Amino acid sequence: MARLVAISGSGAKGPACFMIEAGAARFMLDLGYGPQPGLWPSVDSVGRIDALLLSHGHRDHAGGLSLLPKIGNPPVYATATVARMLPPEIVANTLPEQGVSEVLGVRVETGRSGHAPGGVWIHLALGNGVLYMGDYSIESMVYAYDPPPPAELVILDASYGGYETALAECQKNLDPLFDEARLLLPVPEGGRGPEIALHLVRSGRDAPYIDEAMRSALRRLANTDHASLREGVAADLARLAATAKTIDGPLGVMLASRADATAGEAARLIGQWEHAAEPGIVFTGYIPPGTPAERLTRSGRAKYLRWNVHPRLSDNAALVRSAGARTVVPAFGEARHLPAWQRAFAPARVVVNQTVEL
Numbered sequence: 001m002a003r004l005v006a007i008s009g010s011g012a013k014g015p016a017c018f019m020i021e022a023g024a025a026r027f028m029l030d031l032g033y034g035p036q037p038g039l040w041p042s043v044d045s046v047g048r049i050d051a052l053l054l055s056h057g058h059r060d061h062a063g064g065l066s067l068l069p070k071i072g073n074p075p076v077y078a079t080a081t082v083a084r085m086l087p088p089e090i091v092a093n094t095l096p097e098q099g100v101s102e103v104l105g106v107r108v109e110t111g112r113s114g115h116a117p118g119g120v121w122i123h124l125a126l127g128n129g130v131l132y133m134g135d136y137s138i139e140s141m142v143y144a145y146d147p148p149p150p151a152e153l154v155i156l157d158a159s160y161g162g163y164e165t166a167l168a169e170c171q172k173n174l175d176p177l178f179d180e181a182r183l184l185l186p187v188p189e190g191g192r193g194p195e196i197a198l199h200l201v202r203s204g205r206d207a208p209y210i211d212e213a214m215r216s217a218l219r220r221l222a223n224t225d226h227a228s229l230r231e232g233v234a235a236d237l238a239r240l241a242a243t244a245k246t247i248d249g250p251l252g253v254m255l256a257s258r259a260d261a262t263a264g265e266a267a268r269l270i271g272q273w274e275h276a277a278e279p280g281i282v283f284t285g286y287i288p289p290g291t292p293a294e295r296l297t298r299s300g301r302a303k304y305l306r307w308n309v310h311p312r313l314s315d316n317a318a319l320v321r322s323a324g325a326r327t328v329v330p331a332f333g334e335a336r337h338l339p340a341w342q343r344a345f346a347p348a349r350v351v352v353n354q355t356v357e358l
Ligand SMILES: [Zn+2]
Pocket: 056, 058, 061, 115, 116, 135
């Protein structure tokens, strides 16, 4: 018998944090912060946790580790790549990018989630299987995706609600902007940044101008973190890291961190260029309220054009079918999409903001 409690991340975009109780063992899946500034999961009444498993290193999944003392400082499990991104005081137990481990006596299988360096889905052998997808994508050109095994309960990445546009379509919308002379894209260097850079060179365009965060992310991906990559990508990323020019004034396509421009080179450049006519500015990911990304898209100074890093509704429907899921918890999306999820995932039961018993 097992029980899933969504502490945060069900029914709304918010920090990822799920708890699974199996007998006396209490697992936590992800402990995030954000994505909007100041948004913490509420763990005060959670009590003792025996193991924290991290799906990937993005802030909204792994940025809440300062809360560990409130849940009894449990051991942390993460892939080696994700472990390298954690605060130095965290000594993580290693999960394989693809493979099987045992945590608290339970068989845990992990596979690459096509979303971020070191990112994995997590399958727990409880009942007929519990599958936590974290964030995932089957469309990434850079990050590899391993199809997960069957599970009766699937917690899936429903960040995009009922959205259905293919990444290839998104690229077609962005390509004319890439061909303009000057364009700044604030990006996460451990996510879409390398994907957009690879798209530019593989579509015959000039290499982008990049900031130092992008350059070291490209270098890490090509060297230490290549287990997350699709085949044939590492050499292209290494070449980009070595040859892409550093951003120096408004020239060409510029990729700079952070994605919401709250910090980093993107924040600095926007400080310079917000009130100038050029360069163009395009945000391509989630726009957290209260950030420069929101201010500039609202004022019309910046455009918003999505670059998929999460699954479409049909990707999720295919996952639910291939897993043979009986119960689906759509995570990270707004509850108003419930009717669309119910239609897409039937005959599986769709649960939002409720405890699930196995
Ligand atoms: Zn993510």
